Amino acid sequence: MDVFLGQISRDIGVAFFKNTLTTHTIDPFVxxxxxxxxxxxxxxxxxxxxxxVAGSQISTETDTHYNLTPDPYYSDGYRAVFFFSEETTSxxxxxxxxxxxxxxxxxxxxxx
Numbered sequence: 001m002d003v004f005l006g007q008i009s010r011d012i013g014v015a016f017f018k019n020t021l022t023t024h025t026i027d028p029f030v031x032x033x034x035x036x037x038x039x040x041x042x043x044x045x046x047x048x049x050x051x052x053v054a055g056s057q058i059s060t061e062t063d064t065h066y067n068l069t070p071d072p073y074y075s076d077g078y079r080a081v082f083f084f085s086e087e088t089t090s091x092x093x094x095x096x097x098x099x100x101x102x103x104x105x106x107x108x109x110x111x112x
Contacts, residue, residue: 008033015069028072034080041082042094048085051097055079 010033013025027033041047058077059065066072083095 008037009073010036015071023069025069026067026071026073028074030073030075031078034078038080038082042091045088045090046084046086047082047094048087048089049083049095049097051081051099052078053081053099 009026009030011024012027015023015025017023038047038050042050054077056075056077056079057065059073059075061074064072064074081097081099
């Protein structure tokens with residue numbers, strides 16, 4: 001089984017540093033870009049399943065984290081896990097895995 005890992009961000013600018021390093025500036029709402037990729041993959045009709053796993057710290061506008069350049073980013077902390085098929089998969093056939101990372105306080109099932 002092939003496994004591919006990746007990270008996505010959307011470039012919105014260029015940053016220049018004193019030591020002549022040139023890099024990109026990212027859109028701080030990284031989850032929007034992740035979800036856009038999921039939509040693009042779904043419309044390819046080869047995405048057979050999607051789930052989300054804990055991947056990093058939650059970063060909000062009140063508790064902001066920064067990448068190495070240092071651009072701010074906001075994230076729910078999830079990483080998408082995509083499953084692909086060589087068979088055509090329509091949008092309503094995509095398996096949405098109901099994985100709930102335990103550390104996320106807003107998505108814990110109600111204990112009764």
